[in-house]
Amino acid sequence: MSTGVTEKTQTTIGGIRRKFAPWTDPAAVPLIRYENVSKRFGEFTAVDNLSLDIYEREFFALLGPSGCGKTTLMRMLAGFEDPTEGRITLAGQDIVGMPPYKRQTNMMFQSYALFPHMSVWDNIAFGLKQDRMGKGDITARVEEMLKLVKLEKFAKRKPHQLSGGQRQRVALARSLAKRPKVLLLDEPLGALDKKLREETQFELMDIQMQLGMTFLIVTHDQEEAMTVADRIAVMDHGKLIQVAPPAVIYEQPNSRYVADFVGDVNIIEAKVETVAPGNVSLYTGIGGGAKLSIAQNVEAKPGDTAFVAIRPEKVRIDVDPPAWQEANCLRGEVWDIGYLGDLSIYHVELEGGVRIKAAKPNLTRMVERPITWEDKVWVSWLPDSGVVLTR
Amino acid sequence: MRKGLSWFNTTSIVLGFAFLYLPILLLVIYSFNASRLVTVWAGFSTEWYWKLLQNDQLLEAAWVTLRVAFISASVATVLGTLAAIALTRYGRFNGRMLFSGMVYAPLVMPEVITGLSLLLLFVAVNFDRGFWTITLAHITFTMCFVSVVVQSRLVTFDRSLEEAALDLGCPPLKTFFVVTLPIILPAVVSGWMLAFTLSLDDLVIASFTTGPGATTLPMRIYSQVRLGVTPEINAICTIMIGIVTVVVVLASIITKRQEVARERAERLAAAG
Numbered sequence: 296m297s298t299g300v301t302e303k304t305q306t307t308i309g310g311i312r313r314k315f316a317p318w319t320d321p322a323a324v325p326l327i328r329y330e331n332v333s334k335r336f337g338e339f340t341a342v343d344n345l346s347l348d349i350y351e352r353e354f355f356a357l358l359g360p361s362g363c364g365k366t367t368l369m370r371m372l373a374g375f376e377d378p379t380e381g382r383i384t385l386a387g388q389d390i391v392g393m394p395p396y397k398r399q400t401n402m403m404f405q406s407y408a409l410f411p412h413m414s415v416w417d418n419i420a421f422g423l424k425q426d427r428m429g430k431g432d433i434t435a436r437v438e439e440m441l442k443l444v445k446l447e448k449f450a451k452r453k454p455h456q457l458s459g460g461q462r463q464r465v466a467l468a469r470s471l472a473k474r475p476k477v478l479l480l481d482e483p484l485g486a487l488d489k490k491l492r493e494e495t496q497f498e499l500m501d502i503q504m505q506l507g508m509t510f511l512i513v514t515h516d517q518e519e520a521m522t523v524a525d526r527i528a529v530m531d532h533g534k535l536i537q538v539a540p541p542a543v544i545y546e547q548p549n550s551r552y553v554a555d556f557v558g559d560v561n562i563i564e565a566k567v568e569t570v571a572p573g574n575v576s577l578y579t580g581i582g583g584g585a586k587l588s589i590a591q592n593v594e595a596k597p598g599d600t601a602f603v604a605i606r607p608e609k610v611r612i613d614v615d616p617p618a619w620q621e622a623n624c625l626r627g628e629v630w631d632i633g634y635l636g637d638l639s640i641y642h643v644e645l646e647g648g649v650r651i652k653a654a655k656p657n658l659t660r661m662v663e664r665p666i667t668w669e670d671k672v673w674v675s676w677l678p679d680s681g682v683v684l685t686r
Numbered sequence: 687m688r689k690g691l692s693w694f695n696t697t698s699i700v701l702g703f704a705f706l707y708l709p710i711l712l713l714v715i716y717s718f719n720a721s722r723l724v725t726v727w728a729g730f731s732t733e734w735y736w737k738l739l740q741n742d743q744l745l746e747a748a749w750v751t752l753r754v755a756f757i758s759a760s761v762a763t764v765l766g767t768l769a770a771i772a773l774t775r776y777g778r779f780n781g782r783m784l785f786s787g788m789v790y791a792p793l794v795m796p797e798v799i800t801g802l803s804l805l806l807l808f809v810a811v812n813f814d815r816g817f818w819t820i821t822l823a824h825i826t827f828t829m830c831f832v833s834v835v836v837q838s839r840l841v842t843f844d845r846s847l848e849e850a851a852l853d854l855g856c857p858p859l860k861t862f863f864v865v866t867l868p869i870i871l872p873a874v875v876s877g878w879m880l881a882f883t884l885s886l887d888d889l890v891i892a893s894f895t896t897g898p899g900a901t902t903l904p905m906r907i908y909s910q911v912r913l914g915v916t917p918e919i920n921a922i923c924t925i926m927i928g929i930v931t932v933v934v935v936l937a938s939i940i941t942k943r944q945e946v947a948r949e950r951a952e953r954l955a956a957a958g
Contacts, residue, residue, distance in 0.1 A: 375849055395852040408850035412868045422854030455950065473854065 315525060316540075317350040324387075326351040326509055327372065327477060332381030334367050334533075341367040342378070343533035349477075354503050354510045356520035359530035360556070365513045368530075369479050372511065373402045386476055396425070401475035405482040407466035409454040415441075415465050416450040422473040440468040443502060460491050467499075471506065478503075480512040484519060496522045517557045521545065529553045545606075550686045554604040561607065561651045562684075563587070567599045575683050577601060581647035582625025582674075590678040595685055602684045609680035610653035612641050612666060617675045624675040627651065629668055639664065643674050710927060717920035734917040744922055747906035750817065751886060754902060758824035759881035765825065766832025766881075767874055773833070774840040790834070792827045800827055801894030808895060815897025823895040824885040831884060832877035839873035872944040879937035883930050 317323040325348035334342040342364045349355045357365035370376045371383060374395030383390055390398060401422065409418050419440050423433045441447045444464035454462055463483065470478055483499070484492045500523050503510045514520050520527045521541040528538045529552070537549045548554035551562055565577035565587055575595070577587040587603055595601055611617065617624050625645050633640035641653045653674055657664075666672060717735075721728035738744060769789050773782070792800060804823045808815055847869065851861040867874070889904040896905065903926070907919055 373849075373853055375852075394857075395849070396855045396857050398853075400853075402850070402853045404846045404850055406844055406846050408844065408846040410847060410850075410865060410869075421851070421856070425855035455947070469850075469854070 315352070317353070318348070318526065323350055325349060326353075326386055327511070328382075328384045329368070329371075330382040330384070332368075332371065332378045332383060334364070334371060334376060335379045340533050342371070344381070345533065345535055347528060347535060347538065349509065349511065351509055352507055354500065354523055354525045355512070356524035356527045357511070357513045357530060358515070358517060358520040358527050358557070360515060363530040364533035365515075365530050366481060367533075369402075369481060369511060369513045372398075372477065373400050373479055374398045399476040400479055401470040401473055401477075402479040402481060403466050403470040403483050405485055407454075407462050407486075409462055409465055409469070411454050414451050414453055415446060415457070418454070418465055419469045419472050421469065426473065436472055440472050443471070443505075444468045459486055460495070463487060463495065467502075471502070471508075474506070475508070477509045477511055480510060482514055483512065485514075485516075492519070493522075499523055521557070527557075529556060531556075547682060548604065548684065551602055551604065551684050554682070554684060559607050559652060559654075561605050561610065563603045563605070563649065563651070565601055565603055567593075567595045567597050567601050569597060570595055574678070575601075576622070577603065577683070579603075579625075581649045582627060582645035583647075585625050586622045587681070588622035588678045589681045589683045591683055593683045593685065595683070599685070603681050604684055605651075605676050605681040607640060607652040607654040608638075609676050610651065611675045612643065612653040612655060613673045613675065614666060614670065616673050620675060620677070623678065623681070624673055625651070626671070626673060629666060629670045629672055632664075632668065641666065641672075643672055645674075713920050714924045714927070717917060717924045719917055719920075722917065734921040738918050738921050741918060744903070744906060744918070747901050747903045748922070750900055751903040754817065754821050754824055754892075755882050755885040758821045758828060758885045759878050761821075762825045762829040762881045763832050763874060763878040766829040766877060767836050767870075769829065769833045770836035770840055774837055774843075790830050792830045793834070797827070797888075797890040798894075801891040804891070805894045815895060816900040819895045819897060820892050820900055820902065823891050824881075824888065827888075827891060828881035828884045831880050832874075835877040835880060836870060836873050839870050843870065872940045876937040876941050879933045883933050886930060887926065 327347075327349040329345055329347040331344050331346055332342055333340065333344050345364075345368070347368075357368060359365045367376055371378055372385070372390075374390070374393060374397075377391060381391075385399065410421065413421070416437055419437045420433050423436055428436070437450075438447075441450055444467055446461060446464055446468070449457060449461060449465075454465065457465065463486070467483070480499075484495050487495060496519060499510070510523075512520070512523060521544075524541060526538060526540050527544050529536045529544065531552055537544060537553045539547075544553060544557050548557065554560045554562065563579055563581065565579040568576045568578050568586075570576075570593060573590060573592060575589050575591060575593045577589070579585055579587055589603060593601070627643040627645040629641055630644040630650060631642040633642070636657070638654045638656055641655060643651050643653060645651055651674055716725075716727075718730050718732065719727055720731035720733065769785075772779075773786050773789070776782075801823070804819075804826065805815075807813075808819050813819060843866070847865055848861055851865045852858065856864065887904055888902075889908060892902045893905055896902070901909075903922065907922065910916070910919055
């Protein structure tokens with residue numbers, strides 16, 4: 296473990312992220328295994344026959360709208376809920392039925408759940424005292440934790456004497472103090488404002504790497520999941536829709552649900568014309584009727600209905616027809632422009648009534664942009680910019 | 687001109703307070719009367735307080751009352767707190783409605799009926815009536831008050847605090863004592879104080895359930911007053927008013943403080 300820490304501190308985040316992919320290694324043994332797990336509350340199915348492997352030292356995000364079962368999935372790992380069916384193992388041990396106070400997982404709660412009658416120091420020491428750790432060891436560990444979250448000066452304060460951001464750090468320190476096998480984070484940054492949230496996301500990643508721990512985060516904020524996680528599981532109605540690293544989730548979503556939930560996307564309905572290895576040709580009636588071509592392997596046959604998903608930042612917008620490409624060019628009219636400072640979002644209404652969004656970075660300081668409301672324009676994209684979805 | 691100071695409002699307030707406190711004020715004033723006649727003022731004196739100290743019957747009754755109040759309030763607090771926890775926590779168990787209805791029934795039940803039914807029970811099981819029957823009766827009728835006070839606190843209690851303790855390795859029973867109880871303690875204490883004062887001044891239920899050798903202060907006072915009011919009675923009543931006032935004020939201060947602290951914490955949390 297010590298070699299791992301030094302190696303990590305010397306390498307950049309990007310470098311580590313590229314190398315770290317135990318899920319691609321068939322020999323790797325997962326730390327957490329959900330095997331055909333279902334959880335029903337009366338008539339309501341929160342988690343529906345779900346299987347998932349999470350590996351050691353992974354930062355794993357469960358992403359989905361409220362009510363999709365992500366919190367239930369996490370609470371089953373913490374021991375607050377037991378699955379109706381299925382098996383959950385942690386480090387090879389079946390933990391179903393084991394009470395929460397015997398599990399080697401710790402949780403950081405959405406409400407922080409700091410004990411209001413205890414000081415910051417006592418809050419952090421609480422879990423260590425339950426383990427009957429020696430006094431000296433407790434002091435050392437609490438001080439280490441305070442240092443980790445930069446709250447050395449606040450040890451004697453009570454939770455109500457702290458700001459929201461400080462409380463969040465105490466909650467984090469408390470849940471890390473016992474060095475759990477897995478740290479569970481339930482919407483940990485939901486109560487913070489945007490700036491603080493972004494800072495804290497990077498701190499979380501830092502801490503996770505420093506301690507070499509496995510983190511499981513539940514969030515409905517896709518940006519948060521994209522920022523912190525090694526892999527994201529997108530959930531809906533108690534099922535996993537896609538489990539993949541953030542870039543794959545964003546660039547190669549496996550369904551309209553994932554494409555739509557993560558980031559902004561334009562979805563165009565089309566008919567498959569020809570399928571070749573590495574390329575699909577489609578035809579759409581909208582935008583004056585156009586041929587679409589996407590560089591991708593797809594399991595579909597000519598005549599099938601499919602959906603082309605294209606992210607706004609990958610859509611080009613021109614006044615003249617883009618003569619340099621023969622496919623993926625649609626005609627329309629600028630319906631609205633959203634000026635965001637760094638970007639302008641053009642809403643283009645295609646012939647046939649479908650609206651498509653194109654994001655254009657504002658590279659110059661011009662206030663008057665060349666393309667404006669009600670201009671006739673062409674939107675286009677490259678064959679490897681879009682993705683064809685069959686569900 | 688400020689609102690609320692019109693002659694009408696002033697009169698209402700004066701009349702209201704006079705109606706409430708004039709009798710008590712008279713009682714307190716005449717307890718310092720030098721005359722034996724309760725209604726004729728003959729100068730200031732603390733004579734009746736000294737006399738009181740020599741009145742063994744009254745002192746004995748006061749001692750019984752305090753012991754009954756202390757024991758019954760303590761037991762009622764434990765039972766009432768447990769009932770409150772059961773009612774707020776275990777969402778839907780069989781007979782929840784029945785249980786909560788039954789816990790709160792004594793709140794609205796006429797005391798005569800409570801007293802009479804307890805008497806019948808004690809007679810039926812052949813329980814020797816006296817100190818312990820009064821205590822049991824007081825536990826029964828004060829428990830629901832404790833339960834109401836504690837339950838109103840538990841409703842706003844964040845369950846994730848207990849989950850956090852469990853998660854950090856603390857077993858459930860210990861969690862109750864190191865996390866739950868310290869946090870709801872102010873409500874439990876004010877519940878105890880409420881039970882204590884209720885027991886202290888109960889006459890009806892005590893009269894029904896008492897037996898030889900166990901006379902509470904309200905009973906003693908009532909029986910003496912039938913023979914004529916003496917300034918001694920005024921003195922003992924003044925002391926009782928003092929005790930009840932102190933306890934009630936303390937209880938409300940504790941509750942208020944807890945509320946203020948919670949509000950402040952919530953404001954801070956909202957402000958981030």
